[in-house]
Every structure is written in structure tokens, then in C-alpha cells.
Amino acid sequence: MRRTARLLTGTALVVAAAAPAHAVGTGSLDVYPSTVTPGSQVTVNTAACGDKGSATGDAGAVGAGTFTLAPSSHEGEAIGQFQVPPSAQPGTYEIVATCAVGDRQVKGDLVVALSAAPEQVQPRGSVKTGVGGALGPGPVQTTAGVAALAVAAAGGTWLLHRRARGDGI
Numbered sequence: 001m002r003r004t005a006r007l008l009t010g011t012a013l014v015v016a017a018a019a020p021a022h023a024v025g026t027g028s029l030d031v032y033p034s035t036v037t038p039g040s041q042v043t044v045n046t047a048a049c050g051d052k053g054s055a056t057g058d059a060g061a062v063g064a065g066t067f068t069l070a071p072s073s074h075e076g077e078a079i080g081q082f083q084v085p086p087s088a089q090p091g092t093y094e095i096v097a098t099c100a101v102g103d104r105q106v107k108g109d110l111v112v113a114l115s116a117a118p119e120q121v122q123p124r125g126s127v128k129t130g131v132g133g134a135l136g137p138g139p140v141q142t143t144a145g146v147a148a149l150a151v152a153a154a155g156g157t158w159l160l161h162r163r164a165r166g167d168g169i
Helices: 002-022 139-165
Strands: 030-032 041-046 055-058 066-071 078-083 091-099 105-112
Touching: 030 105, 041 066, 041 091, 041 105, 055 078
Parallel strands: none
Antiparallel strands: 030 041, 041 078, 055 066, 055 091, 066 078, 091 105
16 A cells, blocks of 8 residues: 555656646747858747747847747747848847747847858768778788687687696796
8 A cells, every 4th residue: 555655656746847847838939040141041939839829029139120920830839030131240149039928038049150150061981090990901811810819819728728727837
């Protein structure tokens, strides 16, 4: 009986602790891309306004003015876009969205840079370290390596056997 009570109490505490994390109206303003060049298009979205919620965005800090965030096909998210003016100066700007219902405000940062962020390049091919791999460049070198390991293993075994017999090393 006591074990069941502890199990139920523990489960109730876990559910109670997790409830605020999943509550409607939590979140921030996500800015995509977060780093842009002047003249770029920016998309923002938030789940802070709840299901079918809309908001008014303010990108006045960067000089883009206001824009609308409307409910999107993503569950519970409002989405909007604005264009960074070509005259925008490099720096970090705060973008604000105010929900239509409840006047809740969420904020996100936008970084304006003179050049676009470098794209990540995926590596291709092998790493040129100067040391051969396990297979080496040919079967002759592979065979030589295996033979060297076999000789070392045999020699080690022989020495351990002599030591165990007491022959002295």
C-alpha cells in the first residue's frame, strides 16, 4: 500500500512540475535568420499568443516599422515577415511582438551584419594526416603490418611463459 502511494505521489509531482512548461502562452519570438544583411527578408514566429492567436510586430528598432503575425499551419504558432531596410546599420536589434489578446509581449534579437554569415561547408573525402590507415596503400604493407603484430604477440607470449615457469628473464 505504501509503495503504491509513493508511486502515485511521485507521478503527481512530475506531472505538476511539467505542467507550467507546456502551458499555453509561453515562449519567445523566434527570428529566422537571426543574422542578416541590409535588405534581407526576415521571418518571425511565436507560440506565445496561443492557438489561432495573432500579434503585431515591431521592427522599428532596425527601421522596418510594424508588421502582422498571423496564425500559421504550425500548431499554435503565429508567423510574420518584414524586410530589413537597405540602409540598416550593423548591430543587434530587438524585435518585439504584442499578442492581440492579452497584450502579452515577446522579444527576439536580430543581428544585422555587413556580410552574410559564412555557410558551413561539409567535409568530403579522407583526412590527409600523413599517417596511413589500417589498410594502407597496398596489400604488401598490410601483410607486413599483420606479420609484425603476430611476431610481437608470439614474443610476448613466449616471455610470459618463461617467466611463469621460473626460467628467469
